[in-house]
Amino acid sequence: MNTPDEFKPRPRDNVLPYEAEVARMAFTNARTALRAHSQLSTKERLAELSKLKQTILAHRSMIIARVMEEVGKCRTDALVAEVLGTLDWLNWLEKNAQRLLKPEKVKTPITLLGKQSLLLHEPLGVVLIICPWNYPFHNAITGIAASFVTGNAVVYKPSEHAPCKGLIEQVLACSSVLQSLVRVVYGAGSLGSALIEQQPAKIFFTGSGPTGSKIMAQASRELIPVELELGGKDPMIVFADAPMARSVAGALWGGFTNAGQSCSGVERLLVEHSVQDRFVDSLVKEAQKLVVRVGDNGDADVGRMTVGFQRDKVIEHVQDALNLGARLRFGAVPSANSLTVQPIILDRVTPAMRVWNEETFGPVLPVMAFTSEAHAIELANDTHYGLCASVFTADKQRALRVAGALEVGGVSINNVNMSEGNPGLPFGGAKKSGFGKLRGPEGLLGFTRSKAVLIDKAGSKIEANWYPYTPRKFKLFERFIQALYGPRRLRLLAIAWHGLRLEAFSQKPRK
Incomplete structure (x- = not known):
């Protein structure tokens, strides 16, 4: 049978040999750096971002001049959008990141009485950030800072239309840790394709819808998660x-x-x-x-x-x-x-x-x-x-x-x-404006992987839902579930009574 065109295998993207090597080296170095710095605490990472914040503040005139020259912004737009917005985000991270990234205690239901539940927010690994040309400094540092503070390493590719070559590296030079964990690469769209071939842990792309669609299609081949902030009307x-x-x-x-x-x-x-x-x-x-x-x-x-x-x-x-x-x-x-x-x-x-x-x-x-x-x-x-x-x-x-x-x-x-x-609010769109969020708690946690942890006591107790299954246990479970969720007077007493009977029966060996 004929296969519709949209389902036919597509040829690999046209990547030049030198681009493939640039991409390979960027990810190799980022992964090596991540192993070396994997034990850094959130507090220690925030200390490095504090250096970055002070560097941006001290060198704002240089940043403004570079952005004006390359992008064509008026001076006030460059100051407010590129510098103030970036400092605001770094300041928000200093005040909120430690609280948001620490392990969370999660309420455990009565059906799991005696156990504890935790939610951990862990780094993804080496992420790829691809930014557009309209806000070359702010977009770059926003993503880099969020990725870094959550424990990741970054490969960052700016738009070839406004790369501001050397600018990001210049401000990151305030911290040897940031320099090590952030790799900046320059090139056209084919380099972006080469970078995706290196299988980043996640891709964060800001730009046009057509380019976002291409990135998503390529990432889907290796099941790489993506976040897309695309166009608007x-x-x-x-x-x-x-x-x-x-x-x-x-x-x-x-x-x-x-x-x-x-x-x-x-x-x-x-x-x-x-x-x-x-x-x-x-x-x-x-x-x-x-x-x-x-x-x-x-x-x-x-x-x-x-x-x-x-x-x-x-x-x-x-x-x-x-x-x-x-x-x-x-x-x-x-x-x-x-x-x-x-x-x-x-x-x-x-x-x-x-x-x-x-x-x-x-x-x-x-x-x-x-x-x-x-x-x-x-x-x-x-x-x-x-x-x-x-x-x-x-x-x-x-x-x-x-x-x-x-x-x-x-x-x-x-x-x-x-x-x-407001850096405390998530930013992102609906429909064909993309999916995923930047900034705010939701945006920050998008740079992490959630891990659910349930903690129980060490001991000889047998769980009620473990084997053996018997008709008697089935009946006890039915009564316990009815007490939990059915309309009933003296519900707590009924839950305790049927729960204790179920627990006691579950400790008996199979005959």
Whole structure:
């Protein structure tokens, strides 16, 4: 019989010999280092991360300059997103990691009376972290720090489009332990494939959906677990009762921060129909004040885009929208010869336009009106993405109601991108925005393997559920289960009575 194409064996990924050797050496060195440092306690690892935190703080100007040069961020974006966000995460680990990673006592049910239960959080081994180009420092250190403090070693591959070569190694040089346990490698997607061939304990990937799909397919061949943080088409919903000035300011920053190259940035702006015209007019007025410039001294709002192919997608999406009847309220179709893109605002947008249903990942705000709360939720959820969302309203109950109905991983109420800003909250998406979490307790424990431990006393006692099985024991078990779970007065007395009879009978030898 013919096999459908999707089930036919696929050829191995095209990996160059030198890439295979780079990957092999990275994992060999990481595994050797892990064996050498496997006895480090969480407290000792946190001491090394404290050195890293102080190093980042002391060398923030150098980090900002490198990121600005390579990625094109404005200076304030680089300071806040790359430096502050990273320090915040390291600080959270210092305060919480020891508590979260210590063995947990778990309540033991009455059916296991006399026993103790523990949950251990153990390292995975050598993990592979692959990061994108939009936040090259913050994404790298966030994953590396979480992996390191949980007891793992790391092979880290940055995007070839913004590798910031040597930057991560430079800050990790503050600690010989970090230097040993973190191996940084540089290369294109084929190197990523070579790294997966080395069978990491787990893969943590942040980036595009198509690349995430390829990584997952390759990892599945060896049953390697993966966590994927992929794209977004995040909606911002503005109700008529929301404060106008704050909502406009939030939309501008949410849509244009990092030149729109943020997976949790605002990509769809939904405004209640009764205030839409006034809102868009105000949005345009405030957008006119934005300063767009490369290499600023802290006096610019938006820098340049990072890569040409992303700028080209902005051109395609905006041109498609205009061809289908959208109105250009601010900005212009970008030039194909420059990475500096003026922020763009579009209204009269419809769901048929690519700018509304595909991830743009650039400084473009498409606006659409909604007529009711239910309509807003319907429009917001009408996408295969589900990363984050924002809801602006003066009605707290409505805000919580809408937040609960949105099919996303995080919601900011009367703010934008801030569910991601708290290091104590997990960050990750739903639907095709990926699965798994970064940050927060859930994200930290994603770098561990849980081990269940049950402790019993040493002695001669025979367990009730062990052999021999007899009709008499069956009846005693039935009565004990009925006492445990059935409706009955004097339940505790009944449980004790039938439990003791079962225990006593279980100690008798088989005749």
